[in-house]
Amino acid sequence: MQVTNELYNQIRLEVGKHGKSLVDLIDYVRFTSQKETLTSVLKRLEDPFTFVIVGEVKSGKSSFINALLAPGKEICRVAPSPMTDTIQQIVYGEKEQEEFVSAFLKKIYQPIEVLREIAIVDTPGTNTIIEHHQEITERFVPMSDLIIFVFEAKNPYRMSAWDFFDFIRDDWRKKVIFVLQQKDLMNEKDLGINIDGVRQNAIKKGIHEPEIFAVSALEEIEGKLDQSGYIPLRNYIQKNITGGKAPYKKLIISVETLLNINEKLDKEMDIRRSQLDADKLFREDVQKTLDHQEKQTNEQVALLIENVVSRFDKITTRYHEMLDERLGFVNVFKKTLQSLFNKKDSLKFWLEQTMFGMESELRDGMSYKLSEGVKNISENIQFMVKTVDAKLQKNPTILSSNQEIFRELADRRASIFEELQEAFADFLHKEENFYDKELVGTDRSFAPDFAAGSGIAAIGIILTALTQGAIFDITGGILTTLGFVFAGVSIGIKRKKITQSFRQAINESREKLQLHIDDKLQQYIAGVKVKILRNFLEFDNYLLRETEDIRSIGERQKMIENQLSEVHKQLSGMI
Ligand SMILES: Nc1nc2c(ncn2[C@@H]2O[C@H](COP(=O)(O)OP(=O)(O)O)[C@@H](O)[C@H]2O)c(=O)[nH]1
Ligand SMILES: [Mg+2]
Secondary structure: OOOOOHHHHHHHHHHHHHHHHHHHHHHHHOOHHHHHHHHHHHHHHHOOEEEEEEEOOOOOHHHHHHHHHOOOOOOOOOOOOOOOOOEEEEEEOOOOEEEEOOOOEEEEEEOOHHHHOEEEEEOOOOOOOOHHHHHHHHHHOOOOOEEEEEEEOOOOOOHHHHHHHHHOHHHOOOOEEEEEEOHHHOOHHHHHHHHHHHHHHHHHOOOOOOEEEEOOHHHHHOOOOOOOOHHHHHHHHHHHOOOOOHHHHHHHHHHHHHHHHHHHHHHHHHHHHHHHHHHHHHHHHHHHHHHHHHHHHHHHHHHHHHHHHHHHHHHHHHHHHHHHHHHHHHHHOOOOOHHHOOOOOOHHHHHHHHHHHHHHHHHHHHHHHHHHHHHHHHHHHHHHHHHHHHHHHHOOOOOOOOOOOOHHHHHHHHHHHHHHHHHHHHHHHOHHHHOOHHHHOOOOOOOOOHHHOOHHHHHHHHHHHHHHHHHHHHHHHHHHHHHHHHHOHHHOOOHHHHHHHHHHHHHHHHHHHHHHHHHHHHHHHHHHHHHHHHOOHHHHHHHHHHHHHHHHHHHHHHHHHHHHHHHHHHHHOOO
16 A cells, blocks of 8 residues: 655655754753653654544454554454454564553554554454453553554444544544445445444534444455555555655654754843843943043043142242242342352252242142042042942843743843852952052051051051152152252352252153053053953853853754744645
8 A cells, every 4th residue: 555655755855854953952051841742743743644443343444454554464364363452553673572561451563564654553442341342542542643443344334443542532523434334345335324323322422423444354354455445544544644745744743843843942042142131232332431430530530630740840949940040149139149149048048948838838739639629539530349249239130040941040140140240349448459559559557547448448548648649759859859960069060050950850850741641540540440340250250151152042043943934834835
């Protein structure tokens, strides 16, 4: 019996291939709840068509099957006495073999080609023990492609067969046919009456157009093909079950189930995608805050420098004028510089005293301006850190642990995020995070005193130490430079040389002051930013991995969808 065609087998293989890709993907994301459905769909694709044969003992079931599928071969054993008190599932196997699956079920493997495409479930008589019914209905009726009720043509009215018919009537979606067997033992007229009787019974039980066939296995085996009644039966099977549209309809159902699972996966991925989107948004937000605050802080630094430098200018200009005025006498009275001072009160001594005065004024004046600016800057940096902390508390959790899938991922993400929160809170409270040893220098008396504040509260103290250091360096530098110049006063140095040197030392220091404060503060701010970002390393890695994973899953999912849709379209055109 020719069962299926090339095209069908080709499409079936293709569906199987896409289904396998879907299995891999489902395994990868651990969409466990779909695994069973998916596996059973794939298994069904490979399954041969399954015929379940039902009828009373000795109605001729086994003979009927043998004649139908492989005349001359004994697929189902025919015995003069009822042998089959078990259900026998007869399937293809490389070699003949029997396997007891349960007390009621025996699986028989036979190397008969037709079994590759049609598997038989040969049942014991419907008049044998009732427990079998359950097994048949639960295990075999759902997977069957055709249920064949076999009656002895002479008496198709025995109750047990019809009782069983009632028993499985819930599953009428399954195709059922009625066969009156051993018709060779009857005359036309009586056979006609019995056929009609079966029809009336079936209609009474709700089957509107029952398919009824009268056959003789004996005649079929004897080669009386014209009268055995098998030709219309085979035609029916080929048209409605194994051939025609039926197998494609079956395939399309499998394709739809696969598409459905694939779509479910896509829906589940939505949750994952929105979590990633939220996480990325959060991360960008943190970055923006950091960049913005850094920019703002640097503007404050510029303002601070402007203020400090203007104070520097004011003081140095005044001293410059004082120097000019005092030394100006020399020209007017054409006196030597030295003669303006008595011995004790020498020019050199006066210059030194004046410069000490300037130094202390510069330190006080600039320190005052500095502390004002530093306060703003430190508040700004603290604000930056606290804002990030606040954002960390607010980032929404979408991917929760009670998710159907991605539970593990949800846990992993949650722990990475909690770690980030904890690490950051910890980071916030450790002043050493805001204390840059290299920048402040260790040999200074300005080494920050942390007793005055802890954690980010230390920022102000550190910034003060940083900038005070710069001021001391600069003012000290002026004195050193001028000290060399003044040392030459006693050996007749000129006014011009003194004022020139003064101006030069001031200008150089002014520049240094600007650069030094700018450099130290900007470095410090950038450093804090780097340290803040270091907390995000693990989270950033997670985001990268998750982005890539979602992308690749999406790609696979989309490809499977496209391929299955393509097959679906092809199949739709065929049914
Ligand atoms: N005359 C006649 N006897 C048959 C035919 N089919 C089966 N038998 C006989 O009926 C008996 C029961 O057949 P079997 O196939 O084992 O029935 P089962 O118990 O329903 O599987 C056996 O002795 C067969 O030889 C048939 O078409 N014509
Ligand atoms: Mg039998």
